[in-house]
Amino acid sequence: MSKLYWEDFTPGRVFEYGPRRISREEIVAFAAEFDPQPMHLDEEAARATLLGGLSASGWHACAILMRMSTDSFVLNSASMGAPGVDEVKWLMPIRPDDRLTLRSTVLETRLSRSRPEMGFVRFMFELFNQSGALAMSLATSLMMTRREVGARTT
Numbered sequence: 001m002s003k004l005y006w007e008d009f010t011p012g013r014v015f016e017y018g019p020r021r022i023s024r025e026e027i028v029a030f031a032a033e034f035d036p037q038p039m040h041l042d043e044e045a046a047r048a049t050l051l052g053g054l055s056a057s058g059w060h061a062c063a064i065l066m067r068m069s070t071d072s073f074v075l076n077s078a079s080m081g082a083p084g085v086d087e088v089k090w091l092m093p094i095r096p097d098d099r100l101t102l103r104s105t106v107l108e109t110r111l112s113r114s115r116p117e118m119g120f121v122r123f124m125f126e127l128f129n130q131s132g133a134l135a136m137s138l139a140t141s142l143m144m145t146r147r148e149v150g151a152r153t154t
Helices: 024-034 043-047 058-072
Strands: 014-021 085-090 099-111 118-128 134-145
Touching: 014 058, 024 058, 058 085, 058 099, 058 118, 058 134
Parallel strands: none
Antiparallel strands: 014 099, 085 134, 099 118, 118 134
């Protein structure tokens, strides 16, 4: 696959990746290091929470999404990073043994007003579990190098 530049990201384009199985050990290890709340560390304690059982931290879900998007297309693109995240929604718990699939949809593109060598690509990233239920969504823009700085675009 050839490297992807700003010009290759058109509204409606979709990238999919997965599935990726999430283990109990992975959930607990991430939580122990970064988000040591009971619902992420201990099944018995987790059953007493609003989540009703052991679940991945929302921040763990963000890290999983990042890894999956990187493996799916970012490493093969002219990405220059992101200026931030516009919105994150954790819509349902991610449980041990869930098999997650990532769908990345290009929402819009625009050229940079101040840097002609780059443009912005706005994405909606969505993580689905093995049943097809939407577990998480994240909206952000990536900064991408243009293939040709002087190229005319429509």
